[in-house]
Amino acid sequence: MRQHLFLAAFRSLLFLFFILKIVADLNSDQQALLNFAARVPHGRKLNWNLINPLCTTWVGVSCNHNGSRVVAVHLPAIGLLGPIPNNTLGKLDALMILSLRSNNLNGSLPSDLLSLPSLGYLYLQHNKFSGNIPSFLSTQLTFLDLSFNFFTGSIPSSVQNQTHLTGLNLQNNSLTGLIPNLNLTRLNYLNLSNNNLNGSIPPALQKFPASAFVGNAMLCGKPLNLCPTTAPTPSSFPSFLPPPPEGTQRMGSKKKLSRGGIIALAAIGGSALLFFLLMFVFCCLKKKDSERSIAAKGKGVRSEKPSEDFGSGVQEAERNKLVFFEGCSYNFDLEDLLRASAEVLGKGSYGTTYKAILEEGTTVVVKRLKELVAGKRDFEHQMEIVGRLGQHPNLVPLRAYYFSKDEKLLVYDYMVSGSFSALLHGMLYPFFF
Structure with a gap:
């Protein structure tokens, strides 16, 4: 006991x-x-x-x-x-x-x-x-x-x-x-x-x-340029050759070049120098014309970054300008959304809806308004109205939004019960068939 x-x-x-x-x-x-x-x-x-x-x-x-x-x-x-x-x-x-x-x-x-x-x-x-x-x-x-x-x-x-x-x-x-x-x-x-x-x-x-x-x-080194090999140092070669004995000459050498040979060598050297000078001027002019052509094309063509699932119009300076509504407990930025794994939930007349899973496991719904044309002030005003409507208990609240000239995103909570359309048609199905 x-x-x-x-x-x-x-x-x-x-x-x-x-x-x-x-x-x-x-x-x-x-x-x-x-x-x-x-x-x-x-x-x-x-x-x-x-x-x-x-x-x-x-x-x-x-x-x-x-x-x-x-x-x-x-x-x-x-x-x-x-x-x-x-x-x-x-x-x-x-x-x-x-x-x-x-x-x-x-x-x-x-x-x-x-x-x-x-x-x-x-x-x-x-x-x-x-x-x-x-x-x-x-x-x-x-x-x-x-x-x-x-x-x-x-x-x-x-x-x-x-x-x-x-x-x-x-x-x-x-x-x-x-x-x-x-x-x-x-x-x-x-x-x-x-x-x-x-x-x-x-x-x-x-x-x-x-x-x-x-x-x-x-x-x-690989995958960049190969590293240079070590070349022999000049000290490894003889610094001078002993002078030939007096009265002798090395094989193939001559005591003195003729005046005609000197003139010929000078002419060849001058021609080569003139040729390289002309080639240098030609290359400079061609490069300048190429730069002008590229600049002229650049005025009418806008460079774009590779498109992402729902962020092709996001500018680098605006990547963190995601606007959250008051009372939202989410803590992520636009870069998190663009890096999240996305799954298409549906497409409508104004854009596509995605299910996005962020790196910390948070799941949200992102509505991409691709076809909507609106100014920033009008868009923000409409978002304030939608945000107030989201306080109704029977509506999914809008948690955040993003605006740029080419991209507009809406962020909602992810509802695990499915879409309103699926629930509606699921309820009406027994009455019609």
């Missing part, structure tokens, strides 16, 4: 200890996020506070299945400004995904951030980070994107130990030095373009396309 009571008490203590640990860990994550928000200015107001539940209402924050730890933070393009403080995000030791891309973050990266034990996906592209890339990296790192920043120094040799790494993007920085021999079997995406790297491309990386290495003037 005493043994059973002891076991029951022991189990109760273990359970209590487990609950207290969960609460303590979640409180620690919550405090780390609050410290980050308090010390880093941001444009869009975050609803992070002690009143709202962390795992279900905080914008951009995701927890694990039992709500005990924060495992993902997505805050793209919300106007974050300044450096990432130490002992803030680096305290989230269960964090698996961090996306802070397209902000105005600067300074060096805290070493405690990249060395988080569970960190697998890190997206910090399109910021203003500088300094060296930390050499202490998480062993679970799967995808690292530090492109379009101001990082200097060399690529850390510790990247060679990232056996889980499938993607590495370091393009458009100021990195120098040699490329480490990244013989990683899982690596299937690499971009080191537009840096100051030098030397030869390691054999293990020669399988990647030339676009992964262009913009590094001192870089050579």
